[in-house]
Amino acid sequence: MTEAEVSYHAIRNSVAFAEEPELRCLQLTGSQAFDALDAVCPCDIFLQDGQMKHTLLLDDTGIPFADVYVCREGENAYLIGYGSGADEIANWVTYHATGITDFSIVDLGESYDNLTIDGPYAWELCAEVFGPDILGLPYLGMLVLDAMFVFRAGRTGEYGYHLLVPTDQKERWVENLLATGAAFEMARADESVRAQCVLESFFFDINREGQYHLTPLELQLQWRLSSQKTTYPGAEALHTLRHSGWTRRLTCFATPDPVNADAEITCDDEIVGHVLVAGYSPARGDCVGKALLNEPYWHAGLDAFQVGGIPLKTISTPAINNLSLKVSPYRHSFHTRAEDLS
Amino acid sequence: MKIIVTGLGARCALGENIETLWDAIEQGHSGIAPIHRFNVGTFDTELGAMVSSDNCCDTEAQRLLAYGCAAANEALQNAKIGNRDRVALVLGTCNGLLGRDLHSVTTDLSKALKLGEPAITLSTACASSAHAIGFAADLVRRGVVPSALAGGVDILSAEVFAGFHSLGLLSKHPCAPFSTNMGTTLGEGAAFMLLESERSAKERDAMPLAEFMGYGFSADAYHDTTPIPSGLGMAKALAVAVRDAGLEPEAIDYLNAHGTGTAANDASEWRAIQRVFGDFANQLPVSSSKSFLGHAQGAAGALEAIVTLMAMAHKVVPPTINVTQPRRNAPTDPVARPKPRPYMIRHAVCTNAAFGGVNTALVFGQADGTPRDERKVPRSISLVGAGVAQDGQQVNQFAPRTELRGIDMSARLLASATGTALADAGVRTRTPDCEGIGLFVGQTRVSPESVKAFDKSVQMRGLPHLSASAFTRMVCNYATGVCCRLFGLKGPTATLSTGVESGLTALILAADRLAWRDDVNHLLAAGVDEPDASDNYKNGAASILLKAGEASAPMNLTGWALATNCELATERALAQASLNREEVVLMAVLGPPTVAGLWAVIAAMDALKAGEQGPFLISNRSEGSAGAAVILETGSKACDLN
């Protein structure tokens, strides 16, 4: 197997580990920390202790510039995600939280490093390395464990954890992970392979389709927006678009052969959209991608399209069935996986 | 004061009385068998732990009463109690009548047994009877009554069976907690214990069976039906209980777990045990009696406490049977063997958890333990916030609509009043400020709106396809659980279904609890009343935040009392406040029955704020079997119980 194949196999079947220096993590403290988040985030900021919620940060035109989770732990709020620099996000929050003063923002990236662990047995490895509290962490939950922050979230469709460890402890934790991970056939996750897994799961990728100046409505991300809130950056633009209607939508597709980003998609010689992102899916054995398709061709389950002679069909998401759905921390173990899942 | 257990009684799948129960456990015989009383042919399992009964009972109410009478009479006889005039009844029940008219079970039983002291009903789903034991112990400890019969009764009906089945919680195999076979088996029965003050027991030369040492209650504030996976809620109840008993965790010799057998419960519970006991958890025998008794719902806590006390008396640890292969992340020592293990238990803990995110832990010890230091002077009780609701609309100010999806009118009303009370007191919800705040609610029945939705789903789709979400709302403490989740309240909770006095009863028990126990400083006392079609009053709810030990509070509760009638309750409340009847202003009690008393208290708070002098007396207006009275005063006059 090539290195990329090993990496993919680990994410989909055992455990993979990545450092993801591009993951931002901001901590908001002060009595108005949640008010500040409420002012800038398009989702409802109603978080129980230890709860995370997936949302976006939008510019004034309603276009996402960051793909983030908002979280609560004790009195503090957290904003973690991708797509922008920590300082830029902090400045943007401060600028838009008009009239809200009693909060301050710390970039945890200055004193912590992130370790991302993904895979159907990520929970088991993490519990062995970091302790049994990991097992009790529900999806989209966070906890503070000794000196580190643990967030249960991921974009590969498998069990996923982000561990923020103090920078001076990082080496030790990595050694620990590598040592314990050997028994789990853990591999380092290659960045392009992770992106491929994100694509198979139809998770939003701010660095790929996020670069096409599309709104959450076109990106099928309305579930990350509140249906009640009307005052956040970008709200007006989205309101206008909702009113006028939108006529194109990000849709998942599959092709037997590779196709290129930006290629035109046709239906009986009519151009009905174009490819934004595409790549090979080892789990499926064909190519999958995300296309921007015009109404009414924007539905899944249609096989009437072509990309330069290659047939293209639209499909429902996610594009693959993840092993993690079948793996339960209550019943299973990596070490007995052959019997467990037979 | 030591609280002594002097009598036990049980009617369950393991037979007629506590002897047959104990024989079965000694022999390793489970009470789980195919159900015949109702048709289970269309379900994945036919198993239950049913009381092998004659055809004595035409209705479910009769059956509840029959089981209750059998167990309660046995406990009274076992305690050799002659005069029943000074015995209170504290009963936990939930599913027997599907949340309808719960208090009638208690009053019927109290009448049948000819008990002379107040009868109180707790309905906190599967923790009901454990709650009842804790509250009964408090009544005895405070000297309100010399003795109390505490326990619970529940029956397994086709609806409850179908409801648990729809949630995927029932096992195809006999319930095997901590084993790789997951899921639970439902059961039924009744169990009671007589709790008595040491003095009362000595006076009548009663044989002490054990000491009730302490308890802890908590709320998960996480989910309506799933326990919080971190185990934090149960860990809190356990830690509080062990501390209340004056013990270190290492002094516990045995833990009788809730251990339902479901994946979510057993993992969360073990995590909680690990949190509290640390490495010692690996040496602690932890077994679940549900492998014998099934999950007896509202009666589970009392039945399992009785198994624990019998085991203490017989110097053994009861086993978990049916275990095939040990489960991952489950107790290190589940006592997985066919018969009990010889072992001397000095102190034991019984845990229970329930829908609504409720946790309880009860601590029992050998009767010859040394007495512990107790608080001699009560803390003062001030009223620091209040909220009233009539249409349930205010809740929308406190939570987005997504968080309120599917909640019923009772929950809306209670959350509206409680959110308003917390805002009135300036509490920031869902922050660490709320960690220690508890919620005692008076609610006499399940929301009629949810009953209707549930009945409709059964009618239209049949039992096997009933609405799972409507079923999860069919417990009387559903609204209480919703409030805890919405506002992040994690302190002790209880839902009192004690007829029309429920609201005032909640206030009185909350005040008493705060005055005498240091583990909590804030409690909300609330009530909710959602009428059904036959009632001629409107929706209502009230919630009041109480604070203990506030040096200079503008308003205090200086007297409170529960008694068999309101005259007696008033007399006792006045005596506590050192006031004469002529010195107090009687507040009118108007509104929906369950909340009218609380509305009157809030009216008195408003009057005091507006500069009226008071003191105010509020007592319930009913002619019923119980009375409740409280006194409100301005200024910082501390309450004086002498």
Add this chain to the structure above:
Amino acid sequence: MRPELKEKIERRENTLNRVIELLISGLQLDRSYEELDPDTPLFGTGLGLDSVDAVEIVVALESEFGISLEEGDSMFALRTINSLVDVVLRQSEENLDDGS
């Protein structure tokens, strides 16, 4: 547009509409039809659905569409609105095949 494609799109849209209506009414979702994108994940999202809702969806699929999901299938069918639509369409096509 070719008639068979048009028909296919209409069938997809009709089924999508019915599935979304079923979700809104059956789960008391406080979302409008336009807000529910077809590839919206069902769980762990802003919709706030949980395991009890999953049971409701399975029962509703059975009573509304006559679809009985096997235990193993349901976890893969209950991922997004579109994956539910797939199951409904597949079933109705199978029923058509059986009928011919």
